[in-house]
Amino acid sequence: MDARTTDPRQVVAAIDTLMLEAMKRPTAVHSRPTVMALLREARKEAATAPPGQMFLPRTAAASQIQAAMAARERALEPLPPFEPFSNSDPGWTSVVFALLERLIRGRAAFIDATSAADFRIPLPTDARLALFADWGTGQPAAARVAAQIDATNPTHLIHLGDIYYAGEEHEVPDRFLDRLPSNPTIQARFALNANHEMYSGGHGYFTQVLPAFGQPASYFCLENEHWRLIGLDTAYDDKRYHGRQMEWLRGVVSTGDQRNILLTHHQPFSIYERRDVDGDVMDNVADLLDAGKIHAWFWGHEHKHIIYLRHRNVLGRCIGHGAIPYSPPSRAFPPGNKIPVQFVNRRTSDGAHCVNGFAALALDGPRMVVRYIDEDGFVPFEENLDFEIATQAAAAGR
Numbered sequence: 001m002d003a004r005t006t007d008p009r010q011v012v013a014a015i016d017t018l019m020l021e022a023m024k025r026p027t028a029v030h031s032r033p034t035v036m037a038l039l040r041e042a043r044k045e046a047a048t049a050p051p052g053q054m055f056l057p058r059t060a061a062a063s064q065i066q067a068a069m070a071a072r073e074r075a076l077e078p079l080p081p082f083e084p085f086s087n088s089d090p091g092w093t094s095v096v097f098a099l100l101e102r103l104i105r106g107r108a109a110f111i112d113a114t115s116a117a118d119f120r121i122p123l124p125t126d127a128r129l130a131l132f133a134d135w136g137t138g139q140p141a142a143a144r145v146a147a148q149i150d151a152t153n154p155t156h157l158i159h160l161g162d163i164y165y166a167g168e169e170h171e172v173p174d175r176f177l178d179r180l181p182s183n184p185t186i187q188a189r190f191a192l193n194a195n196h197e198m199y200s201g202g203h204g205y206f207t208q209v210l211p212a213f214g215q216p217a218s219y220f221c222l223e224n225e226h227w228r229l230i231g232l233d234t235a236y237d238d239k240r241y242h243g244r245q246m247e248w249l250r251g252v253v254s255t256g257d258q259r260n261i262l263l264t265h266h267q268p269f270s271i272y273e274r275r276d277v278d279g280d281v282m283d284n285v286a287d288l289l290d291a292g293k294i295h296a297w298f299w300g301h302e303h304k305h306i307i308y309l310r311h312r313n314v315l316g317r318c319i320g321h322g323a324i325p326y327s328p329p330s331r332a333f334p335p336g337n338k339i340p341v342q343f344v345n346r347r348t349s350d351g352a353h354c355v356n357g358f359a360a361l362a363l364d365g366p367r368m369v370v371r372y373i374d375e376d377g378f379v380p381f382e383e384n385l386d387f388e389i390a391t392q393a394a395a396a397g398r
């Protein structure tokens with residue numbers, strides 16, 4: 001927890017901001033009086049706390065406010081100031097509200113499999129899939145990425161999650177559904193659940209996104225005789241696999257000799273962490289990785305574009321650079337982190353802001369070519385995932 005959530009004076013100042021913002025919240029707020037009552041109670045306690053000491057709330061209201069503020073801080077990465085969706089964007093205040101509302105309203109109902117035969121969807125052998133992540137901002141960069149997706153004439157869209165700020169029901173159409181790529185070639189659309197959708201309890205995701213897509217659940221398997229693309233939900237329980245997902249996954253991969261590709265919102269590992277990220281996302285499938293059951297793994301969440309060499313017996317691809325503004329990733333990795341990296345996209349549009357982009361997967365029977373396409377149409381990296389041979393454009397990584 002940082003000073004903003006532990007210094008009682010800063011907590012009071014933050015609550016004052018929240019109270020002002022609460023008056024401007026859209027009509028989708030379900031429990032404004034309850035939220036305001038929580039804020040008033042928490043403010044009263046923080047205002048009487050000893051200055052200069054760590055604020056340790058005694059009441060549930062203040063604890064909830066502090067937890068929501070801390071969760072908001074964890075949700076953000078350091079970014080340049082005064083940009084939409086950057087750290088200083090006041091819009092992030094809504095994450096705190098969404099978390100408070102979630103405490104009151106609870107989570108949306110989870111849809112679980114009853115057997116490994118559930119949530120299986122046929123995939124054409126010549127499908128063209130666009131994988132994009134962290135895209136639900138509704139900002140111009142997202143529109144540029146959508147235009148590049150449309151230019152590939154995709155047959156399938158798969159969003160790897162994050163509709164901002166908190167996946168609320170008024171945000172789902174505004175920042176996601178109404179702005180998706182719309183090429184008539186698109187036959188089917190899918191979306192993973194993610195942490196921002198769950199900040200508001202996942203109601204927008206489960207009751208709007210899934211019905212709009214005709215998607216059976218927050219986890220699914222697209223498959224043909226050569227490939228399986230298996231989307232998993234790592235957000236309903238943060239960075240964990242809720243429900244019977246692991247049992248279902250083992251049932252899915254236990255038959256056939258297709259190459260399996262996992263899709264998750266959260267990363268199983270990162271070169272920018274001091275160690276493998278948390279545990280469950282990676283550890284719960286470690287046996288499948290060790291057994292060679294998982295060929296590749298695409299994820300988002302981390303707002304970067306990174307191609308890893310084989311690590312933990314899987315080809316990891318971070319494509320969290322879908323729309324959020326981000327600075328060029330450091331060339332220095334945390335000491336002790338030995339994850340082998342092949343490519344980090346550091347292209348910028350102006351020397352300071354990295355370009356956004358997505359992955360275009362083209363299937364041709366057993367072949368799969370993946371082109372990583374930036375918002376300006378540049379292809380910094382292309383690979384044959386079936387042969388594990390990758391080529392990097394000469395201008396990439398500058």
Ligand SMILES: [Fe+2]
Pocket residue numbers: 161162194195196265300301302
């Ligand atoms: Fe995320």
